[in-house]
Amino acid sequence: MVTSAGSALLVGVASTAFATPAYAPTASVFVSEMIQPWLHGVSNSAGSGGAHTLHFYARTVGSATWDLLNDQQVTGTDEYAQVTDGQLSIGQAFEYQVKDCDSTGCLSSAVQTGHVSPALGAGERSGATRVPFTIGDKIAAQVDVGSGNLLVTTTQFSLPRRNGSTLDVGLAYNSVTRTNQGEFDGSISDGWRLSTAADIRLAERGQLTVTYYGPNGLTGTFWRDDPNGAWTPPPGFKMDLTAVSAAGR
Numbered sequence: 001m002v003t004s005a006g007s008a009l010l011v012g013v014a015s016t017a018f019a020t021p022a023y024a025p026t027a028s029v030f031v032s033e034m035i036q037p038w039l040h041g042v043s044n045s046a047g048s049g050g051a052h053t054l055h056f057y058a059r060t061v062g063s064a065t066w067d068l069l070n071d072q073q074v075t076g077t078d079e080y081a082q083v084t085d086g087q088l089s090i091g092q093a094f095e096y097q098v099k100d101c102d103s104t105g106c107l108s109s110a111v112q113t114g115h116v117s118p119a120l121g122a123g124e125r126s127g128a129t130r131v132p133f134t135i136g137d138k139i140a141a142q143v144d145v146g147s148g149n150l151l152v153t154t155t156q157f158s159l160p161r162r163n164g165s166t167l168d169v170g171l172a173y174n175s176v177t178r179t180n181q182g183e184f185d186g187s188i189s190d191g192w193r194l195s196t197a198a199d200i201r202l203a204e205r206g207q208l209t210v211t212y213y214g215p216n217g218l219t220g221t222f223w224r225d226d227p228n229g230a231w232t233p234p235p236g237f238k239m240d241l242t243a244v245s246a247a248g249r
Contacts, residue, residue, distance in 0.1 A: 020105035021045035025054065027098035029114040032181070033211045034221045035235070036085045037116060039069075041098035041109075043077035049102030056081035058096040060088075061113070068094060080206070090147050091118040091181070118182030121147020122174035123218030126236035150175040153195070153216055170195040174217040184213070193217060202241075210241060 023044035030040035041054040054076065058069035068088070072081045088094060093115050099108040121144055124130070129145040139154045155170040171192055177184040178191040186193035193199035195215060203211045207227040212220055212234070220234025222241045231241040 020107045021049055021052075021100050021102055024107050024109050025098045025100035027096060027109040027112055029096070030080055031205050031209050031211065031221055032115060032117040033119060033219055034209075034223070035088055035090070035116060035120070037083050037088070037094075037114060038205075038209065039081050039083065039096055039098070039114075041074075041079055041081070041100070043100045045100060045102070045107075046077040049104040051075065051102065052077045053101045054079045054081075055099040055101060055106070056096070057099070058083050058094055061093050061095055063095075069096070080208075088116050090116055090121045091176070091179075092116050115181035117219070118147070118149075118176040118179050119174075119184060119217070119219040121149045121176050122182070122184075123151065123172075123214060123216045125218065126238065147176060151216060155195075167196065169197075172216040177217060184217070184219075212237075212241075 021043065025044055026042040028040045029037055031038040039056050039058065041056060043052045043054065046052060052075070054074050056069055056072045056074070057066040059066045060068060068083050069081060074081060083094070093113055095111050095113055097109055097111045099106050125144060125147070128147070130142040131145060132140065132142040135141050135152070139152065141150065141152045143150055150173070152173040153170060155168045158166040158168050160166055171188065172195055173191050174184070175191060176182050183190070184193060186199050187197075188194065188199075199213065200215060201213050203213065205211060208224055210222045210231070212218075212222065220237050222231040222233055224231050233239055233241065
């Protein structure tokens with residue numbers, strides 16, 4: 001403050017009324033291979049304004065309110081939140097946003113569009129209604145009525161096992177994995193994958209989710225509430241995921 005002739009002049013005092021985090025947070029879909037997708041938010045203004053809280057929002061496309069996730073708050077600068085169960089379906093689009101708040105105020109990301117992965121409709125889903133038809137002697141096809149997926153399978157050759165059985169090696173095609181939202185990074189080409197080997201695998205996403213890519217394109221994500229908890233299988237999956245090492249993998 002500078003004074004002159006009995007009057008006061010305020011100099012160089014910044015107002016906090018309009019202060020917010022310097023940069024908008026980054027928002028993304030962390031796991032889409034679930035009916036309840038996981039969202040990921042990252043503060044791009046960490047280190048300023050004290051402690052940060054990330055606020056997560058999600059809604060069905062066209063909704064005037066955040067009907068899927070409304071201001072779920074997680075303290076931190078690199079955090080996750082899960083969309084509410086029971087309101088989305090395979091391949092359905094939704095909108096989401098993340099807001100970063102600190103002691104100076106809040107700043108939101110742009111509203112973005114995500115999708116429940118269409119790959120959840122691939123493969124021979126348990127309980128699904130399928131219409132089979134034959135293309136040739138070694139090529140079979142079926143359409144999943146629920147997801148609209150065309151599954152084509154073919155056996156190329158068989159390898160003998162030491163126990164006397166055989167391992168069939170073939171190819172599988174799933175039409176839903178040719179979309180941008182359901183694309184599978186396989187070893188063959190768009191839509192195609194091997195029936196065994198590298199195209200059947202587990203993909204660990206953080207400590208709470210593991211996505212299973214199974215035979216003929218069957219896809220689902222196991223999840224748990226905490227890093228030491230038991231794994232919950234995807235809906236319709238009659239299998240368990242258990243730790244086989246001290247690392248929990």
